[in-house]
Amino acid sequence: MRIRGIQFSPALGNVEKNYDAHERHIKDAVRDKIDFIIFPELSASGYHLKDIVYDVSLAPGSDMIKKFEKMSRDIDILIGAPYEEIPGIIYNTALFFSQGQLVHKHRKVQLPNFGMFEEGMIFKPGDNFKTFKIGDFTAGIIICREILFPVHAYLYYLQEVDFLIGISNSPVRGIGEEGFAPSFKLWERLGEVYAVNYHLNYVFINRTGFEESLCFGGGSFFAAPGQGILKKAAYFDEDILDFEINKEDVRISRISTNYLRDENPGLILKELKRILNA
Numbered sequence: 001m002r003i004r005g006i007q008f009s010p011a012l013g014n015v016e017k018n019y020d021a022h023e024r025h026i027k028d029a030v031r032d033k034i035d036f037i038i039f040p041e042l043s044a045s046g047y048h049l050k051d052i053v054y055d056v057s058l059a060p061g062s063d064m065i066k067k068f069e070k071m072s073r074d075i076d077i078l079i080g081a082p083y084e085e086i087p088g089i090i091y092n093t094a095l096f097f098s099q100g101q102l103v104h105k106h107r108k109v110q111l112p113n114f115g116m117f118e119e120g121m122i123f124k125p126g127d128n129f130k131t132f133k134i135g136d137f138t139a140g141i142i143i144c145r146e147i148l149f150p151v152h153a154y155l156y157y158l159q160e161v162d163f164l165i166g167i168s169n170s171p172v173r174g175i176g177e178e179g180f181a182p183s184f185k186l187w188e189r190l191g192e193v194y195a196v197n198y199h200l201n202y203v204f205i206n207r208t209g210f211e212e213s214l215c216f217g218g219g220s221f222f223a224a225p226g227q228g229i230l231k232k233a234a235y236f237d238e239d240i241l242d243f244e245i246n247k248e249d250v251r252i253s254r255i256s257t258n259y260l261r262d263e264n265p266g267l268i269l270k271e272l273k274r275i276l277n278a
Contacts, residue, residue, distance in 0.1 A: 001135055004034045005241035007220045007233045009209025012046030015056050019044070019064060022079065025240075026071050034242070036076040036134060040167050040207035041108075041144050042092065044081035047169040048211045053122050057082040057090050065095075065102060072097035076134055080143070080167050082123070083107075092123045094141045094167055096132065104132035106141040110149060116171065116214060129155045136247060137163040137201075144168040147190060147204070157198040158265050162225070162250040164194055168206040172217035172236075184219045188229060195223035199253040199260055201245040208238055226253030 006025045011017045022039060029037045041047075044064070045056045058064050058081045068077055076098045083093035083105065092108040107126025111119040129152055131140050140156035140163075147153075147166045156164055172183060187204055195202045201224060208218040220233040222243040233239035254260050 001035045001137065001245050002033065003036045003038065003203070003222075003243055003245065004029050004032075005038045005203060005205040005220050005222075005233070005243075006043075007040070007205060007208055007218050007237075007239045007241065008043075009207060009216070009238060010040075010043050010046045012048060012211050013052045013056050014046070015044055015058075015064065018046070019067065022068075023071070026075060026077060030074045034075060036078070038078045038165060038167065038203065038205050039080060040205050041080040041094070041169045042082065043079050043167075043207070046211060047207075047216075048118075048214060049082065049122060050118065053082050053090055054084075054088075057084040058095075059084045060102075068095070068097045069100050069102055073100045078141075078165065078167070080169075089124050090122065091126060092119060092143065093126075094143055094165075096134075096141075098134070104130075104141075106130075106143065108143040108146065109152070110143075110145040112145050131156065131159045131161055134163060137245070139163040139165060141165045141167070144170060147187065150190070150193070153190075153194050153198060157200070157260070158263065160260070161198075161200055162247065163201045163245060164198070164203075166191075166202065166204040168204065169216060170206050170219075171214045184217060184235065187219065188221060191221060191223040192228040195225055195228055196253075197257075197259060199225050199250055199257070201225055201250070203241075203243070205241070208236060225250045226256060 094106040096104040109126045113120030140161040205220045207216045222231045223229045233241040
């Protein structure tokens with residue numbers, strides 16, 4: 001499967017302008033015979049939404065949803081958007097379109113609400129980590145802060161996911177000894193663990209650009225099962241990340257380590273119950 005990640009800077013609150021950017025990238029990907037295109041978290045709206053979230057959210061059956069459904073007849077598409085499934089209730093959502101339909105929604109579970117983040121004031125949290133199919137691959141989605149809790153990726157691992165997709169709006173924080181933000185290393189370190197120890201293809205697609213006082217750093221990457229990070233996009237600049245995945249790499253990784261074979265989720269469940277009841 002040929003995949004393209006789009007690392008770009010959405011315009012805050014300008015859904016039409018952001019749609020135009022999506023459409024342009026999607027048309028280019030179709031021309032280049034890409035099978036699946038991935039955009040960052042909240043790519044349809046920008047991040048720091050506050051009260052305007054009610055004016056820019058997408059809704060079931062809306063014209064914008066129908067436009068993405070139509071484009072997905074030629075290519076599978078994943079976008080990030082505020083999604084108002086119930087009137088007045090909005091989720092930070094990843095929307096997957098395929099074969100002319102909105103096929104899967106992942107509602108962000110971990111909503112940061114501290115410091116520069118105000119998602120808990122805007123969105124309702126999701127409550128599950130369900131898999132879905134992209135061609136022959138079993139896939140799962142984690143959104144930004146969910147990536148930082150390895151148990152979320154583990155839940156997909158137990159469901160035998162072979163393609164894990166992380167989308168993000170990660171601001172840059174701090175300057176390290178090597179001249180770039182230590183936060184980049186955090187995402188990359190987790191990506192290596194997920195790809196190698198959980199036997200899966202892992203992609204991290206982050207946005208770039210500025211919103212108010214926030215600087216988003218890019219640094220998207222692809223990590224292959226059993227191998228780790230193979231390709232990186234630029235830090236800070238807009239960029240395109242092209243890569244391919246195949247089922248055989250997952251199989252070889254599982255054979256070489258046997259982690260999945262030797263998992264014991266029943267024991268973990270028993271211990272969780274013991275800890276929670278203590």
